[in-house]
Amino acid sequence: MTNDDDANLKRARELQAFSEGVEVLPILVQRDPDPDGMASAMGLRRLLHREEEASPIISLGEVTRPENR
Structure with missing residues (x-):
C-alpha cells in the first residue's frame, strides 16, 4: 500500500465511524443529478x-x- 492508499483507507474508516449509530x-x-452523481451517491451508501x-x-x-429513473 502507498501513502495515498493509507490516507484513503483512513478517510473511508472515518466516514464509516461518523455514520455509526x-x-x-x-x-x-x-x-x-447526472448519472455520475447518482453513481457516486450509491457508492457512498455502499x-x-x-x-x-x-x-x-x-x-x-x-x-x-431519463437515465436516472
Missing part, C-alpha cells in the same frame, strides 16, 4: 454499509434525466 443519514446530490431506507439519496430538485 445514526439511524437515518440522507445523502444529498445536486439538482437534476461504502457506509447502509441500506436504502437508512441512507436515502435526496435531490433538492426534480430528477428529470
